[in-house]
Amino acid sequence: MVRIKKVYDKNYTVIGNTSINDSGLYLADKGMLEYLWSKPDDWDFYAREVAKHQKDGIDGVNTALRHLEENGYLYRGRVRNEKGQLKGSKWLLSETPKKEWSEYYQKKCEKRKKKPKVEKPIQAKPKQAKPKQENPELLNTNQTKYSSNKIKNFTKSLSKEEKERDQELIEILINYLNEFATRWRREPITFSEKEYDKLVKAVHGKDVGLLRKAAEKTVIYSEQYPQGYLLNCIKNLPDMKEEST
Structure with missing residues:
Protein backbone atom coordinates (compact mmCIF):
# COMPACT_ATOMS: atom_id res chain seq x y z
CA MET A 1 0.00 0.00 0.00
CA VAL A 2 1.24 3.47 -0.92
CA ARG A 3 0.05 6.56 0.94
CA ILE A 4 0.32 10.10 -0.34
CA LYS A 5 1.55 12.72 2.08
CA LYS A 6 0.49 16.27 1.27
CA VAL A 7 3.06 19.07 1.30
CA TYR A 8 1.19 22.36 1.69
CA ASP A 9 2.28 25.71 0.33
CA LYS A 10 1.05 29.27 0.85
CA ASN A 11 0.07 29.80 -2.77
CA TYR A 12 -3.05 27.68 -3.24
CA THR A 13 -6.61 27.75 -4.62
CA VAL A 14 -9.67 26.62 -2.67
CA ILE A 15 -12.20 24.66 -4.74
CA GLY A 16 -14.86 22.11 -3.83
CA ASN A 17 -14.39 18.37 -4.32
CA THR A 18 -17.45 17.99 -6.56
CA SER A 19 -15.63 18.56 -9.84
CA ILE A 20 -12.57 16.62 -8.69
CA ASN A 21 -14.69 13.51 -8.01
CA ASP A 22 -16.94 13.95 -11.06
CA SER A 23 -16.51 10.81 -13.17
CA GLY A 24 -18.13 12.56 -16.14
CA LEU A 25 -15.10 14.83 -16.56
CA TYR A 26 -11.73 13.99 -18.01
CA LEU A 27 -8.61 14.81 -16.01
CA ALA A 28 -7.86 17.57 -18.52
CA ASP A 29 -11.33 19.06 -17.89
CA LYS A 30 -10.75 19.10 -14.14
CA GLY A 31 -7.37 20.73 -14.65
CA MET A 32 -8.90 23.42 -16.84
CA LEU A 33 -11.62 24.13 -14.26
CA GLU A 34 -9.06 24.45 -11.47
CA TYR A 35 -6.86 26.65 -13.67
CA LEU A 36 -9.74 29.03 -14.44
CA TRP A 37 -10.89 28.99 -10.81
CA SER A 38 -7.45 30.15 -9.68
CA LYS A 39 -7.70 33.34 -11.76
CA PRO A 40 -9.30 36.61 -10.53
CA ASP A 41 -12.75 37.66 -11.75
CA ASP A 42 -11.35 40.51 -13.86
CA TRP A 43 -8.87 38.23 -15.62
CA ASP A 44 -9.08 38.31 -19.45
CA PHE A 45 -9.21 34.79 -20.85
CA TYR A 46 -7.33 33.98 -24.05
CA ALA A 47 -7.59 30.40 -25.28
CA ARG A 48 -4.50 30.77 -27.46
CA GLU A 49 -2.49 32.34 -24.63
CA VAL A 50 -3.48 29.53 -22.23
CA ALA A 51 -2.46 26.99 -24.88
CA LYS A 52 1.05 28.46 -24.97
CA HIS A 53 1.53 27.45 -21.33
CA GLN A 54 -0.06 23.99 -21.61
CA LYS A 55 1.04 20.83 -23.40
CA ASP A 56 -2.49 20.13 -24.63
CA GLY A 57 -2.37 22.85 -27.31
CA ILE A 58 -5.24 25.02 -28.52
CA ASP A 59 -7.37 21.99 -29.49
CA GLY A 60 -6.99 20.51 -26.01
CA VAL A 61 -7.96 23.81 -24.40
CA ASN A 62 -11.08 24.17 -26.55
CA THR A 63 -12.04 20.53 -25.96
CA ALA A 64 -11.81 20.95 -22.18
CA LEU A 65 -13.93 24.12 -22.35
CA ARG A 66 -16.62 22.33 -24.34
CA HIS A 67 -16.67 19.45 -21.84
CA LEU A 68 -17.08 21.93 -18.97
CA GLU A 69 -19.98 23.54 -20.84
CA GLU A 70 -21.57 20.19 -21.56
CA ASN A 71 -21.42 19.18 -17.89
CA GLY A 72 -22.71 22.49 -16.52
CA TYR A 73 -19.54 23.93 -14.99
CA LEU A 74 -19.10 26.67 -17.59
CA TYR A 75 -21.60 29.05 -19.20
CA ARG A 76 -20.61 30.88 -22.37
CA GLY A 77 -23.22 33.25 -23.77
CA ARG A 78 -23.35 36.41 -25.82
CA VAL A 79 -24.65 39.79 -24.73
CA ARG A 80 -26.82 41.79 -27.11
CA ASN A 81 -28.15 45.33 -26.94
CA GLU A 82 -31.77 46.43 -27.31
CA LYS A 83 -31.50 46.16 -31.11
CA GLY A 84 -30.34 42.56 -30.91
CA GLN A 85 -26.80 43.40 -32.01
CA LEU A 86 -23.81 41.65 -30.47
CA LYS A 87 -22.20 43.72 -27.73
CA GLY A 88 -19.89 41.28 -25.95
CA SER A 89 -19.60 37.92 -24.27
CA LYS A 90 -20.60 36.58 -20.87
CA TRP A 91 -18.73 33.73 -19.17
CA LEU A 92 -19.75 32.19 -15.85
CA LEU A 93 -17.84 29.51 -13.94
CA SER A 94 -19.11 27.27 -11.13
CA GLU A 95 -17.33 24.75 -8.92
CA THR A 96 -20.52 22.65 -8.92
CA PRO A 97 -22.47 21.66 -12.08
CA LYS A 98 -25.59 23.62 -12.96
CA LYS A 99 -28.33 21.84 -14.88
CA GLU A 100 -29.59 24.98 -16.61
CA TRP A 101 -26.12 25.65 -18.01
CA SER A 102 -25.76 22.17 -19.49
CA GLU A 103 -29.28 22.46 -20.95
CA TYR A 104 -28.35 25.81 -22.51
CA TYR A 105 -25.29 24.19 -24.09
CA GLN A 106 -27.39 21.34 -25.51
CA LYS A 107 -29.82 23.85 -27.02
CA LYS A 108 -26.91 25.67 -28.68
CA CYS A 109 -25.67 22.41 -30.19
CA GLU A 110 -29.15 21.46 -31.44
CA LYS A 111 -29.61 24.91 -32.95
CA ARG A 112 -26.38 24.55 -34.91
CA LYS A 113 -27.43 21.13 -36.22
CA LYS A 114 -30.88 22.34 -37.30
CA LYS A 115 -29.53 25.40 -39.09
CA PRO A 116 -30.49 24.82 -42.76
CA LYS A 117 -27.88 25.00 -45.45
CA VAL A 118 -28.88 27.33 -48.26
CA GLU A 119 -27.79 26.04 -51.63
CA LYS A 120 -27.22 28.62 -54.31
CA PRO A 121 -28.70 27.70 -57.71
CA ILE A 122 -26.23 27.40 -60.54
CA GLN A 123 -26.81 30.05 -63.13
CA ALA A 124 -25.29 30.18 -66.56
CA LYS A 125 -23.13 33.23 -67.01
CA PRO A 126 -23.36 34.77 -70.48
CA LYS A 127 -20.05 35.57 -72.12
CA GLN A 128 -19.58 39.25 -72.58
CA ALA A 129 -16.85 41.07 -74.38
CA LYS A 130 -14.69 43.10 -72.02
CA PRO A 131 -14.13 46.63 -73.29
CA LYS A 132 -10.58 47.92 -73.19
CA GLN A 133 -9.99 50.64 -70.63
CA GLU A 134 -7.12 53.04 -70.79
CA ASN A 135 -7.24 53.96 -67.10
CA PRO A 136 -7.20 51.05 -64.64
CA GLU A 137 -9.67 51.12 -61.74
CA LEU A 138 -8.21 52.94 -58.77
CA LEU A 139 -8.40 51.34 -55.35
CA ASN A 140 -10.16 53.28 -52.62
CA THR A 141 -7.63 54.21 -49.93
CA ASN A 142 -10.30 55.35 -47.45
CA GLN A 143 -10.09 52.85 -44.57
CA THR A 144 -13.57 53.70 -43.33
CA LYS A 145 -15.08 51.64 -46.15
CA TYR A 146 -14.24 48.19 -47.49
CA SER A 147 -14.86 46.64 -50.91
CA SER A 148 -15.12 43.01 -52.05
CA ASN A 149 -11.65 42.96 -53.59
CA LYS A 150 -10.13 44.13 -50.30
CA ILE A 151 -11.75 41.48 -48.16
Whole structure:
Protein backbone atom coordinates (compact mmCIF):
# COMPACT_ATOMS: atom_id res chain seq x y z
CA MET A 1 0.00 0.00 0.00
CA VAL A 2 1.24 3.47 -0.92
CA ARG A 3 0.05 6.56 0.94
CA ILE A 4 0.32 10.10 -0.34
CA LYS A 5 1.55 12.72 2.08
CA LYS A 6 0.49 16.27 1.27
CA VAL A 7 3.06 19.07 1.30
CA TYR A 8 1.19 22.36 1.69
CA ASP A 9 2.28 25.71 0.33
CA LYS A 10 1.05 29.27 0.85
CA ASN A 11 0.07 29.80 -2.77
CA TYR A 12 -3.05 27.68 -3.24
CA THR A 13 -6.61 27.75 -4.62
CA VAL A 14 -9.67 26.62 -2.67
CA ILE A 15 -12.20 24.66 -4.74
CA GLY A 16 -14.86 22.11 -3.83
CA ASN A 17 -14.39 18.37 -4.32
CA THR A 18 -17.45 17.99 -6.56
CA SER A 19 -15.63 18.56 -9.84
CA ILE A 20 -12.57 16.62 -8.69
CA ASN A 21 -14.69 13.51 -8.01
CA ASP A 22 -16.94 13.95 -11.06
CA SER A 23 -16.51 10.81 -13.17
CA GLY A 24 -18.13 12.56 -16.14
CA LEU A 25 -15.10 14.83 -16.56
CA TYR A 26 -11.73 13.99 -18.01
CA LEU A 27 -8.61 14.81 -16.01
CA ALA A 28 -7.86 17.57 -18.52
CA ASP A 29 -11.33 19.06 -17.89
CA LYS A 30 -10.75 19.10 -14.14
CA GLY A 31 -7.37 20.73 -14.65
CA MET A 32 -8.90 23.42 -16.84
CA LEU A 33 -11.62 24.13 -14.26
CA GLU A 34 -9.06 24.45 -11.47
CA TYR A 35 -6.86 26.65 -13.67
CA LEU A 36 -9.74 29.03 -14.44
CA TRP A 37 -10.89 28.99 -10.81
CA SER A 38 -7.45 30.15 -9.68
CA LYS A 39 -7.70 33.34 -11.76
CA PRO A 40 -9.30 36.61 -10.53
CA ASP A 41 -12.75 37.66 -11.75
CA ASP A 42 -11.35 40.51 -13.86
CA TRP A 43 -8.87 38.23 -15.62
CA ASP A 44 -9.08 38.31 -19.45
CA PHE A 45 -9.21 34.79 -20.85
CA TYR A 46 -7.33 33.98 -24.05
CA ALA A 47 -7.59 30.40 -25.28
CA ARG A 48 -4.50 30.77 -27.46
CA GLU A 49 -2.49 32.34 -24.63
CA VAL A 50 -3.48 29.53 -22.23
CA ALA A 51 -2.46 26.99 -24.88
CA LYS A 52 1.05 28.46 -24.97
CA HIS A 53 1.53 27.45 -21.33
CA GLN A 54 -0.06 23.99 -21.61
CA LYS A 55 1.04 20.83 -23.40
CA ASP A 56 -2.49 20.13 -24.63
CA GLY A 57 -2.37 22.85 -27.31
CA ILE A 58 -5.24 25.02 -28.52
CA ASP A 59 -7.37 21.99 -29.49
CA GLY A 60 -6.99 20.51 -26.01
CA VAL A 61 -7.96 23.81 -24.40
CA ASN A 62 -11.08 24.17 -26.55
CA THR A 63 -12.04 20.53 -25.96
CA ALA A 64 -11.81 20.95 -22.18
CA LEU A 65 -13.93 24.12 -22.35
CA ARG A 66 -16.62 22.33 -24.34
CA HIS A 67 -16.67 19.45 -21.84
CA LEU A 68 -17.08 21.93 -18.97
CA GLU A 69 -19.98 23.54 -20.84
CA GLU A 70 -21.57 20.19 -21.56
CA ASN A 71 -21.42 19.18 -17.89
CA GLY A 72 -22.71 22.49 -16.52
CA TYR A 73 -19.54 23.93 -14.99
CA LEU A 74 -19.10 26.67 -17.59
CA TYR A 75 -21.60 29.05 -19.20
CA ARG A 76 -20.61 30.88 -22.37
CA GLY A 77 -23.22 33.25 -23.77
CA ARG A 78 -23.35 36.41 -25.82
CA VAL A 79 -24.65 39.79 -24.73
CA ARG A 80 -26.82 41.79 -27.11
CA ASN A 81 -28.15 45.33 -26.94
CA GLU A 82 -31.77 46.43 -27.31
CA LYS A 83 -31.50 46.16 -31.11
CA GLY A 84 -30.34 42.56 -30.91
CA GLN A 85 -26.80 43.40 -32.01
CA LEU A 86 -23.81 41.65 -30.47
CA LYS A 87 -22.20 43.72 -27.73
CA GLY A 88 -19.89 41.28 -25.95
CA SER A 89 -19.60 37.92 -24.27
CA LYS A 90 -20.60 36.58 -20.87
CA TRP A 91 -18.73 33.73 -19.17
CA LEU A 92 -19.75 32.19 -15.85
CA LEU A 93 -17.84 29.51 -13.94
CA SER A 94 -19.11 27.27 -11.13
CA GLU A 95 -17.33 24.75 -8.92
CA THR A 96 -20.52 22.65 -8.92
CA PRO A 97 -22.47 21.66 -12.08
CA LYS A 98 -25.59 23.62 -12.96
CA LYS A 99 -28.33 21.84 -14.88
CA GLU A 100 -29.59 24.98 -16.61
CA TRP A 101 -26.12 25.65 -18.01
CA SER A 102 -25.76 22.17 -19.49
CA GLU A 103 -29.28 22.46 -20.95
CA TYR A 104 -28.35 25.81 -22.51
CA TYR A 105 -25.29 24.19 -24.09
CA GLN A 106 -27.39 21.34 -25.51
CA LYS A 107 -29.82 23.85 -27.02
CA LYS A 108 -26.91 25.67 -28.68
CA CYS A 109 -25.67 22.41 -30.19
CA GLU A 110 -29.15 21.46 -31.44
CA LYS A 111 -29.61 24.91 -32.95
CA ARG A 112 -26.38 24.55 -34.91
CA LYS A 113 -27.43 21.13 -36.22
CA LYS A 114 -30.88 22.34 -37.30
CA LYS A 115 -29.53 25.40 -39.09
CA PRO A 116 -30.49 24.82 -42.76
CA LYS A 117 -27.88 25.00 -45.45
CA VAL A 118 -28.88 27.33 -48.26
CA GLU A 119 -27.79 26.04 -51.63
CA LYS A 120 -27.22 28.62 -54.31
CA PRO A 121 -28.70 27.70 -57.71
CA ILE A 122 -26.23 27.40 -60.54
CA GLN A 123 -26.81 30.05 -63.13
CA ALA A 124 -25.29 30.18 -66.56
CA LYS A 125 -23.13 33.23 -67.01
CA PRO A 126 -23.36 34.77 -70.48
CA LYS A 127 -20.05 35.57 -72.12
CA GLN A 128 -19.58 39.25 -72.58
CA ALA A 129 -16.85 41.07 -74.38
CA LYS A 130 -14.69 43.10 -72.02
CA PRO A 131 -14.13 46.63 -73.29
CA LYS A 132 -10.58 47.92 -73.19
CA GLN A 133 -9.99 50.64 -70.63
CA GLU A 134 -7.12 53.04 -70.79
CA ASN A 135 -7.24 53.96 -67.10
CA PRO A 136 -7.20 51.05 -64.64
CA GLU A 137 -9.67 51.12 -61.74
CA LEU A 138 -8.21 52.94 -58.77
CA LEU A 139 -8.40 51.34 -55.35
CA ASN A 140 -10.16 53.28 -52.62
CA THR A 141 -7.63 54.21 -49.93
CA ASN A 142 -10.30 55.35 -47.45
CA GLN A 143 -10.09 52.85 -44.57
CA THR A 144 -13.57 53.70 -43.33
CA LYS A 145 -15.08 51.64 -46.15
CA TYR A 146 -14.24 48.19 -47.49
CA SER A 147 -14.86 46.64 -50.91
CA SER A 148 -15.12 43.01 -52.05
CA ASN A 149 -11.65 42.96 -53.59
CA LYS A 150 -10.13 44.13 -50.30
CA ILE A 151 -11.75 41.48 -48.16
CA LYS A 152 -11.50 38.47 -50.46
CA ASN A 153 -9.41 36.63 -47.85
CA PHE A 154 -12.29 37.02 -45.35
CA THR A 155 -14.41 34.56 -47.31
CA LYS A 156 -12.05 31.59 -47.14
CA SER A 157 -13.57 28.33 -45.98
CA LEU A 158 -12.96 27.42 -42.33
CA SER A 159 -13.67 24.21 -40.44
CA LYS A 160 -16.18 24.06 -37.58
CA GLU A 161 -13.43 23.94 -34.92
CA GLU A 162 -11.60 26.86 -36.52
CA LYS A 163 -14.80 28.95 -36.55
CA GLU A 164 -15.49 28.21 -32.87
CA ARG A 165 -11.90 29.08 -31.98
CA ASP A 166 -12.00 32.32 -33.95
CA GLN A 167 -15.38 33.26 -32.42
CA GLU A 168 -13.66 33.33 -29.03
CA LEU A 169 -11.17 35.83 -30.41
CA ILE A 170 -14.01 38.03 -31.66
CA GLU A 171 -15.59 38.04 -28.20
CA ILE A 172 -12.25 39.17 -26.78
CA LEU A 173 -12.00 41.81 -29.53
CA ILE A 174 -15.50 43.14 -28.76
CA ASN A 175 -14.57 43.42 -25.08
CA TYR A 176 -11.55 45.49 -26.13
CA LEU A 177 -13.77 47.76 -28.23
CA ASN A 178 -16.14 48.30 -25.30
CA GLU A 179 -13.21 48.99 -22.99
CA PHE A 180 -11.71 51.67 -25.25
CA ALA A 181 -15.12 53.15 -26.09
CA THR A 182 -15.70 53.73 -22.38
CA ARG A 183 -12.19 55.12 -21.90
CA TRP A 184 -12.45 57.55 -24.82
CA ARG A 185 -16.13 58.33 -24.15
CA ARG A 186 -17.27 57.03 -27.52
CA GLU A 187 -20.43 55.18 -28.49
CA PRO A 188 -20.10 51.36 -28.34
CA ILE A 189 -19.45 49.69 -31.71
CA THR A 190 -22.04 47.07 -32.66
CA PHE A 191 -22.00 44.54 -35.50
CA SER A 192 -24.62 42.98 -37.72
CA GLU A 193 -24.64 39.22 -38.27
CA LYS A 194 -22.84 39.59 -41.61
CA GLU A 195 -20.19 41.90 -40.15
CA TYR A 196 -19.71 39.50 -37.24
CA ASP A 197 -19.15 36.57 -39.63
CA LYS A 198 -16.61 38.59 -41.58
CA LEU A 199 -14.76 39.40 -38.37
CA VAL A 200 -14.64 35.71 -37.42
CA LYS A 201 -13.03 34.84 -40.74
CA ALA A 202 -10.73 37.88 -40.68
CA VAL A 203 -9.03 37.04 -37.35
CA HIS A 204 -8.16 33.49 -38.44
CA GLY A 205 -4.40 33.00 -38.21
CA LYS A 206 -3.71 36.58 -37.13
CA ASP A 207 -1.45 37.62 -34.26
CA VAL A 208 -3.71 37.69 -31.20
CA GLY A 209 -1.47 40.12 -29.33
CA LEU A 210 -2.17 42.87 -31.88
CA LEU A 211 -5.98 42.72 -31.67
CA ARG A 212 -5.98 45.11 -28.71
CA LYS A 213 -4.06 47.72 -30.72
CA ALA A 214 -6.44 47.31 -33.66
CA ALA A 215 -9.44 47.86 -31.35
CA GLU A 216 -7.92 50.98 -29.79
CA LYS A 217 -6.99 52.40 -33.20
CA THR A 218 -10.53 51.82 -34.44
CA VAL A 219 -12.17 53.59 -31.49
CA ILE A 220 -9.81 56.58 -31.68
CA TYR A 221 -9.56 57.20 -35.42
CA SER A 222 -12.68 55.79 -37.09
CA GLU A 223 -15.74 58.00 -37.36
CA GLN A 224 -17.82 57.20 -40.46
CA TYR A 225 -17.76 53.39 -40.49
CA PRO A 226 -15.77 51.82 -37.60
CA GLN A 227 -16.85 48.26 -38.54
CA GLY A 228 -15.20 48.51 -41.96
CA TYR A 229 -12.20 50.31 -40.52
CA LEU A 230 -11.68 47.47 -38.03
CA LEU A 231 -11.92 44.84 -40.77
CA ASN A 232 -9.16 46.57 -42.73
CA CYS A 233 -7.00 46.89 -39.62
CA ILE A 234 -7.31 43.17 -38.91
CA LYS A 235 -6.64 42.31 -42.54
CA ASN A 236 -3.31 44.16 -42.36
CA LEU A 237 -2.19 42.39 -39.17
CA PRO A 238 0.67 39.91 -39.66
CA ASP A 239 -0.14 36.22 -39.69
CA MET A 240 1.21 33.96 -36.98
CA LYS A 241 3.03 31.87 -39.63
CA GLU A 242 4.69 34.95 -41.08
CA GLU A 243 6.02 35.97 -37.66
CA SER A 244 7.51 32.55 -36.94
CA THR A 245 9.51 32.48 -40.18
